[in-house]
Amino acid sequence: MTFVLLVLLLIGGAIFAIVFFKDYRAAKKRGELETKGSASAIGLTGFWVCFFDTLGLGGFAPLTAAFNNFIGSRTELFQERLIRRCASRSLQKR
Numbered sequence: 001m002t003f004v005l006l007v008l009l010l011i012g013g014a015i016f017a018i019v020f021f022k023d024y025r026a027a028k029k030r031g032e033l034e035t036k037g038s039a040s041a042i043g044l045t046g047f048w049v050c051f052f053d054t055l056g057l058g059g060f061a062p063l064t065a066a067f068n069n070f071i072g073s074r075t076e077l078f079q080e081r082l083i084r085r086c087a088s089r090s091l092q093k094r
Contacts, residue, residue: 048062048066049063
């Protein structure tokens with residue numbers, strides 16, 4: 001049973017990787033990738049935010065603070081969308 005679950009996990013991971021890199025190449029070809037910030041710094045930010053969220057401290061504040069350093073002026077649009085999404089989810093839970 002464990003072997004079957006492991007195989008299913010590997011198949012799912014392979015499908016995700018194929019779709020991800022296909023979309024990445026298409027976005028790179030269209031010039032839609034972010035040019036500001038490094039992938040490793042943004043990846044570490046994502047790890048740190050997920051770590052805070054796992055501890056139950058929340059991830060919204062560190063995420064928006066970190067993205068202010070990486071994205072700059074486009075952050076206002078990102079924050080506005082994220083605030084709307086978080087607010088709509090919290091209102092749906094009530």
